[in-house]
Structures are given as structure tokens and as C-alpha cells.
Amino acid sequence: MVYLGIDIGSLTCDAVLIDDRRQVVAWSVVPTGARNAEAIRRAKEEVLSRAGVSPDRVVSTVSTGYGRNRVPGRAAAVTEITCHAKGISAVLPGTGVLIDIGGQDSKAIRLDARGRVLEFAMNDKCAAGTGRFLEAMARVLEMDLEEMSEAGARARGGLTISNMCTVFAESEVVSLIAEGTEVAEIVWGLHQAVATRTRALAGRVARDLRGLKVAMSGGVARNPGVVHALEEVLGCRITVPDAPDTIGALGAALIALERTRQA
Numbered sequence: 001m002v003y004l005g006i007d008i009g010s011l012t013c014d015a016v017l018i019d020d021r022r023q024v025v026a027w028s029v030v031p032t033g034a035r036n037a038e039a040i041r042r043a044k045e046e047v048l049s050r051a052g053v054s055p056d057r058v059v060s061t062v063s064t065g066y067g068r069n070r071v072p073g074r075a076a077a078v079t080e081i082t083c084h085a086k087g088i089s090a091v092l093p094g095t096g097v098l099i100d101i102g103g104q105d106s107k108a109i110r111l112d113a114r115g116r117v118l119e120f121a122m123n124d125k126c127a128a129g130t131g132r133f134l135e136a137m138a139r140v141l142e143m144d145l146e147e148m149s150e151a152g153a154r155a156r157g158g159l160t161i162s163n164m165c166t167v168f169a170e171s172e173v174v175s176l177i178a179e180g181t182e183v184a185e186i187v188w189g190l191h192q193a194v195a196t197r198t199r200a201l202a203g204r205v206a207r208d209l210r211g212l213k214v215a216m217s218g219g220v221a222r223n224p225g226v227v228h229a230l231e232e233v234l235g236c237r238i239t240v241p242d243a244p245d246t247i248g249a250l251g252a253a254l255i256a257l258e259r260t261r262q263a
Contacts (some may be wrong), residue, residue: 001019001020001057001058001059002017002018002019002025002051002053002057002058002059003017003018003019003058003059003060003061003062003253003254003256003257003260004016004017004044004047004058004060004061004062004253004256005017005018005061005062005063005064005083005248005249005250005251005252005253005254005255005256006040006043006044006061006062006063006064006065006068006071006074006249006252007063007064007065007068007080007083007246007248007249007252008032008036008039008040008063008064008065008066008067008068008070008071009032009065009066009067009102009103009104009248010032010066010102010103010104010132011031011032011102011103011104011131011132011135011219012029012030012031012032012039012103012219012245013029013030013031013032013036013039013040013042013043013065013067014027014028014029014043014245014246014248014249015027015028015029015043015044015046015047015249016047016246016249016250016252016253017047017048017051017053017058017253018250018253018254018257020257022090022254022257024250025051025053026047026048026050026051027047027050027243027246027249027250028043028046028047028050029043029243029245029246030042030043030046032067032103036067036070037070040067040070040071040072059256059257059260060075060256060257060259060260061073061074061075061256062074062075062076062077062078062083062252062253062255062256062259063076063077063078063252064077064078064079064080064082064083064248064249064251064252065080065248066080066104075256075259075260076255076256076259078251078252078255080100080102080107080248081107081109081117081120081122082117082251082255083247083248083249083250083251083252083255084098084100084107084109084217084247084248084251085098085109085111085115085116085117085251086115086250086251086252086254086255087217087246087247087248087249087250087251087252087254088111088115088215088217088241088247088251089111089114089115090115090250090251090254091241091242091247091250092213092215092239092241093115094113094213095111095115095213095214095215095239096110096111096206096209096212096213096214097109097110097111097202097205097206097209097212097213097214097215098111098214098215098216098217099198099201099202099214099215099216099217099230099238100216100217100218100247100248101129101130101131101194101198101216101218101219101220101221101226102130102131102218102219102220103130103131103132103219104130104131104132105122105123105130106122106123106129106130106197106198106201106218107120107121107122107123107201108120108121108122108198108201108202108204108205108206109205110205110206118205119204119205120205121201121202121204121205122201123197123201128164128165128166128197129164129193129194129197129198130220131218131219131220132166133164133166133169133194134148134190134194134220134223134226136166136169136170137169137170137173137190140170140173140174140177141173141177141183141186141187143183145223148187148190148223148225149222149223149224149225149226151183151184151187152184152187152188152190152191152225153184153224153225154184155182155184155185155187155188156185156188157185157188157192158185159176159181159185159186159188159189159192160189160192160193161173161186161189161190161192161193164193164197169190169193173186173190187225188225188229191223191225191226191228191229192229192233194220194226194229194230195226195229195230195232195233195234196233198230198233199230199233199234202234209234209235209236210235210236212236213239214234214236214237214238214239215238215239215240215241216230216238216239216240216244217241217244217245217247217248218244218245218247219244219245221240221244221245222240222244222245227240
């Protein structure tokens, strides 16, 4: 029997299946698009297909993310903070601070030694410094996110992007391109801007990161340029788990298993 966690975000819908031993059986990530109900259906079908199991073997489903209340047949809808804490503690035990940068918001979560949430800070008022921000900048630069990540690694560094508002940052990037600024330098500046904004968020949950195990989740964690920039501004090493964008869904699946056992 298996347990399903679904994390429905603004950019992707993530699904994770685990078994009774808390082991991941399969996972999937599909674009959310304009119809999240369709994304939920596709993510569920894909993860079941990858696992080679039928829907009737799913004992319980827990949902999370901004669209968590849209998931049919859920046993519970749980906040992203709780699910990300649960997921990261399972794959990286001892994590003291988790930085999660998703499609439309970013979070910093302080955990205790047992993986429980002590404090969190969240930027959910605008898309500045999130996946949407980087996606918009990639469009202006006429490259995909993978190309953008690779380009930043070739930069000498030193360029500052002064605007974090997506609209104004787009205008600034267009001006830099018109001035002949190298694309690699612009990308480096964008990564630094995201890191600087995230540093303020992390500072709200832990003034001093020394001695703390810091991890990162969310789709942006797949961008090594952002991770490296964060390590520089935070002054610490950041551990990125495999499939960082599925950590919330993993946490939801673990909660589904635990609630079933407690029932």
C-alpha cells in the first residue's frame, strides 16, 4: 500500500508516493498551467504510472501548496511550512534552517533538532526573488532557465540589479542589454539580487547561521547559480537534496502515512 502527497504550486504540481517504510516509491513534477485541477490529475496519474500501482492502493492522500484545497479525495490539506519541514527532515536530518524558493513565494524555516518548526518567515506579497521572477528575466534574456543558470557561472561578477520588482527589473535588464552589457554579467546580478533578498528573510529566523545545517528546497534550488550566490551572501554551505522541488509533496505523503497510523 502507498501514501500520496500532492503539492500544488503556481508553477508546478508535484506528487510523491511513499510506502509503509517511508521510502519514496515514485515522484512526478508537472506544469500547473492555467487549470490546476488538470495539473493535479496529471501529476497523480503520472506518479501512479511510474510506481506501477493502481489508484485503489493509495491508502491516504494529503495535499499542500496554494491549491491544496482543490485536491479531490484528500484526507487533509496541510500548510507548506509544515510539509516542507517534514520533508526536509526526512531526507536531511538535522537541518536547522530551510530556505524554500518556489514559484510565487519564498520561505525561511527554523527547525529544532527533531525537525519541528520553531519559526518561519515568508515573502508572499509579490513575486520578487521567486521562480516567477527568474522566469520573467529568462524571457527577457531569451533563454531558458537552464541556460540562464549556466550563463551566470561564466560571469566575472560585480553587476548590481537595483530593482527587485519584476516589472522594473525587466526594464532594467532591457536597458543593460541595450548598453551592451554581457548576458552572463546580467544573470550574475540577478542571482545576487535573489540571494540578497533571501538573506533578509533568513535573518528573520536565525541571526547567526554558524553551526547550523542549512538546506534549500523548491524549484529554484535546481539553479546552482542561485545556490552559490546564497552561499556567498549567507556565509555558509547550503545542502540541496535530490529532487528539491518535491520536498513539500514528500512531507505531505509522510503526514498521510503518520495520520493513518494514528487513526
